[in-house]
Amino acid sequence: MTSVYCPDKTICFILDATDELNRLNDVDSILDRILLDARTLTGADAGSIFLTEGNTLRFAYVQNDTLFQSDSTNAVLYQDMTLPMGEGSIVGHAALTGETLMIDDAYELDPTLPYEFDKSFDEKSGYKTTSMLTMPIRSQENRMVGVIQLINARNERRKIIPFRPESETFLKLLANQAGVAIQRGLLNRELVLRMMQMAEMRDPTETGAHVQRVGAYCAEIYQRMAQKRGTDPREVRSYRDRIRLAAMLHDVGKVSISDTILKKPGKLTDEEFTCVKMHTISGARLFRNQTSNLDRMSMDIALRHHEKWSGSGYPGIVPDLWSPNARPGIPMQGRDIPLSARICAVADVFDALTTPRSYKDAWPVEKAYSVLEEESGSHFDPEVIEAFMDILPIITAIRERFQDNGL
Numbered sequence: 001m002t003s004v005y006c007p008d009k010t011i012c013f014i015l016d017a018t019d020e021l022n023r024l025n026d027v028d029s030i031l032d033r034i035l036l037d038a039r040t041l042t043g044a045d046a047g048s049i050f051l052t053e054g055n056t057l058r059f060a061y062v063q064n065d066t067l068f069q070s071d072s073t074n075a076v077l078y079q080d081m082t083l084p085m086g087e088g089s090i091v092g093h094a095a096l097t098g099e100t101l102m103i104d105d106a107y108e109l110d111p112t113l114p115y116e117f118d119k120s121f122d123e124k125s126g127y128k129t130t131s132m133l134t135m136p137i138r139s140q141e142n143r144m145v146g147v148i149q150l151i152n153a154r155n156e157r158r159k160i161i162p163f164r165p166e167s168e169t170f171l172k173l174l175a176n177q178a179g180v181a182i183q184r185g186l187l188n189r190e191l192v193l194r195m196m197q198m199a200e201m202r203d204p205t206e207t208g209a210h211v212q213r214v215g216a217y218c219a220e221i222y223q224r225m226a227q228k229r230g231t232d233p234r235e236v237r238s239y240r241d242r243i244r245l246a247a248m249l250h251d252v253g254k255v256s257i258s259d260t261i262l263k264k265p266g267k268l269t270d271e272e273f274t275c276v277k278m279h280t281i282s283g284a285r286l287f288r289n290q291t292s293n294l295d296r297m298s299m300d301i302a303l304r305h306h307e308k309w310s311g312s313g314y315p316g317i318v319p320d321l322w323s324p325n326a327r328p329g330i331p332m333q334g335r336d337i338p339l340s341a342r343i344c345a346v347a348d349v350f351d352a353l354t355t356p357r358s359y360k361d362a363w364p365v366e367k368a369y370s371v372l373e374e375e376s377g378s379h380f381d382p383e384v385i386e387a388f389m390d391i392l393p394i395i396t397a398i399r400e401r402f403q404d405n406g407l
Helices: 009-021 027-042 071-078 090-097 120-125 165-202 208-229 233-248 252-256 270-285 293-304 339-353 365-374 382-390 392-401
Strands: 044-053 056-064 082-084 101-103 132-138 144-154
Touching (some): 027 144, 027 233, 044 090, 056 071, 056 144, 082 090, 165 208, 165 252, 208 392, 339 382
Antiparallel strands (some): 044 056, 044 144, 132 144
């Protein structure tokens, strides 16, 4: 790539940030990057992003260097919280009016203002909010996409200070690119969910909530594994971005299986189970014309998420995946199975165990945890199970966020 001379470090930073945003696919990865870059530009200790949903704002992402020091705090990302888009709250006012708000001390607001600072988070967490910078995020069509709120600007000595006037200018430049990236990420997520709605028409277990949970489990399991391995943060962001969406498509091949088999309440015959195995091959075939690393991972997961660490899964080595006569072959085992598929295997089985089906009640989570640990080294990759057990508070938060009675 030809380097481009860039005399201003801040402009260079924003250009680099925009370039990376363009490489990301999933909305959560995009929000994470936007918030990290915004905080870097302005020196903010913390921040959050709210996305618009009709006349409301839904909490979408948060970072806080002071409070969030451990992996378990990722559970905060899965809170289900909304605010009205209107007067009252600082975020709601910014969304309603399109006004950027710079506040030097949240506890010293003029009481005649049409908005006020909500102290409940500070009182609950022990955090002290002082300076704030709240800015609407708009699309290319000037439609309100959401609001970004940065908290507690710090100087070189880590002392809390008001946000500098130039911070608003820098943040606006980033926000212009952020709106486009967020729209793209939301569209990608929606397209995946629509694809899975087709599968849900055939198999009632393939709900939107199910695939949202499996995708989130996979992203968080990988995050934990990568941190323990010391993986480069840029690689972590890229892989986490892909696995979240790719894992949501793990069972897309079920659209090729007969309703009489998919909706059968009792035990399947050997012949029927052979037909079910073909959903892995059918799903992988959807990604034959690959245009990205996301396509490749989606194919790996669709094809391999029923392989087992011990080598007793399916479909195994398919002689010719693209042939109409393709059939399962010799199973794969161990690290020959793609990492993404090994992670998805754990996420998918856990969710199947803890979700009610036509032929069974949902298992208690403790029983499901025990089964995963018992199957470590046989069905599942031991490293993946270890990472899963490390993040149980996050697993619980994901289950609570994405429930089958609505997204």
